[in-house]
Amino acid sequence: MDANTNLLDFVGLDQKTDWKKETIINQSMFLIVLSQIENCNENFKLKLEIRKVMEIVQNPRNDDIGILNISSNGGTIKVNKQILLKNLNQIIDAQTVERAKYYLNRLKKGLTEIKTTKINDLNLNLWKEYDDILTDSLWILDKRDKSGAHSAGYWGNFIPQIPNQFLRRYTKQGEYILDPFLGSGTTLIECKRLGRNGIGVELLPEVAELANKNIANEKNEFNVKTEVINRDSTEINFKKELENRGIKSIQFLIMHPPYWDIIKFSKNKQDLSNANTIKDFLDLFGKVVDNTYDILDKDRYFALVIGDKYSQGEWIPLGFYTMNEVLKRRYSLKSIIIKNFEETKGKMNQKELWRYRALVGGFYIFKHEYIFLFKKAKK
Numbered sequence: 137m138d139a140n141t142n143l144l145d146f147v148g149l150d151q152k153t154d155w156k157k158e159t160i161i162n163q164s165m166f167l168i169v170l171s172q173i174e175n176c177n178e179n180f181k182l183k184l185e186i187r188k189v190m191e192i193v194q195n196p197r198n199d200d201i202g203i204l205n206i207s208s209n210g211g212t213i214k215v216n217k218q219i220l221l222k223n224l225n226q227i228i229d230a231q232t233v234e235r236a237k238y239y240l241n242r243l244k245k246g247l248t249e250i251k252t253t254k255i256n257d258l259n260l261n262l263w264k265e266y267d268d269i270l271t272d273s274l275w276i277l278d279k280r281d282k283s284g285a286h287s288a289g290y291w292g293n294f295i296p297q298i299p300n301q302f303l304r305r306y307t308k309q310g311e312y313i314l315d316p317f318l319g320s321g322t323t324l325i326e327c328k329r330l331g332r333n334g335i336g337v338e339l340l341p342e343v344a345e346l347a348n349k350n351i352a353n354e355k356n357e358f359n360v361k362t363e364v365i366n367r368d369s370t371e372i373n374f375k376k377e378l379e380n381r382g383i384k385s386i387q388f389l390i391m392h393p394p395y396w397d398i399i400k401f402s403k404n405k406q407d408l409s410n411a412n413t414i415k416d417f418l419d420l421f422g423k424v425v426d427n428t429y430d431i432l433d434k435d436r437y438f439a440l441v442i443g444d445k446y447s448q449g450e451w452i453p454l455g456f457y458t459m460n461e462v463l464k465r466r467y468s469l470k471s472i473i474i475k476n477f478e479e480t481k482g483k484m485n486q487k488e489l490w491r492y493r494a495l496v497g498g499f500y501i502f503k504h505e506y507i508f509l510f511k512k513a514k515k
């Protein structure tokens with residue numbers, strides 16, 4: 137189920153309605169009808185009435201009570217159709233009339249109040265509906281989201297579900313996101329989908345061009361701004377860049393740097409994948425952390441996505457090294473998420489060989505990477 141949108145979406149009324157996913161209801165009429173049904177003390181009767189409402193939501197032409205009558209007074213609101221139907225279904229499935237009334241009340245509340253926090257648009261009155269928002273520290277994501285402009289084409293890109301999860305949990309519509317290692321543009325594609333503004337910095341001109349093409353392939357339904365800057369994130373003056381664009385600060389930072397030299401992205405010296413030593417790699421990474429520190433709003437979040445590497449018989453914990461680099465700055469650690477590794481086709485064909493190597497070499501095969509979540513706070 138698509139729970140990207142809140143059940144309520146007052147703001148979206150002036151935007152194009154997707155009739156398959158959304159429905160426009162007459163808020164006050166809907167609430168009156170729900171209250172009348174609530175007076176019903178017989179479980180069977182109550183459910184019969186709810187069924188009628190469901191039928192109208194599914195076939196608006198049969199609306200003989202005016203709950204979808206958007207021309208009358210009472211305020212119209214756009215509602216996520218699937219979530220609304222799910223709520224109605226829950227009432228029908230309730231075992232007792234008390235339980236049915238409990239769900240009915242919750243729906244009424246969801247239709248009248250939106251309880252959000254300072255950092256996202258999730259309606260906490262309907263928190264149970266966001267069943268696709270992850271809250272555990274182990275992420276097993278087995279399929280890459282390939283919908284819309286997303287493709288798996290760029291070697292070393294991350295799966296869109298990563299920025300998707302974070303943008304929904306840690307940003308509000310219209311806020312600004314920065315990705316200083318943009319690559320093929322995954323983060324900015326998600327920004328467009330979710331109605332956030334995004335700035336991405338990418339060192340390599342040909343990759344920045346690819347990102348621009350990919351991002352242009354995504355519809356801009358929320359009319360947000362996305363921009364790719366072809367520069368070096370270790371030396372760019374982010375504050376100035378933002379000022380030039382009339383932007384004061386950003387509200388979320390996401391970094392997916394090269395995993396040192398596992399994939400060599402170029403021969404450019406400023407490219408983190410060309411660092412000669414682990415120290416050089418961490419120094420360059422630290423520069424990007426420093427460079428972006430001032431522009432992130434206080435109490436806002438920073439997600440770092442990175443994996444480890446194996447070299448000359450030794451596990452190099454790039455994840456923990458980079459985590460420490462961030463913790464030397466004024467960030468606090470909020471979570472360490474372990475995310476499963478998608479099996480690349482190459483690795484899949486060599487599965488047996490890798491298993492043999494692991495048995496002989498006394499090591500374990502990489503199956504995970506890290507997402508470190510930090511919060512900007514004075515320590």
Ligand SMILES: C[S@@+](CC[C@H](N)C(=O)[O-])C[C@H]1O[C@@H](n2cnc3c(N)ncnc32)[C@H](O)[C@@H]1O
Nearest residue numbers: 293294317319320322339368369392401407408
């Ligand atoms: C792991 S990839 C990011 C992939 C991206 N998340 C995506 O989904 O396509 C790292 C990117 O950082 C870029 N990069 C490396 N050093 C950089 C630097 N100093 N400044 C900006 N970008 C850099 C590389 O060219 C590469 O495209």
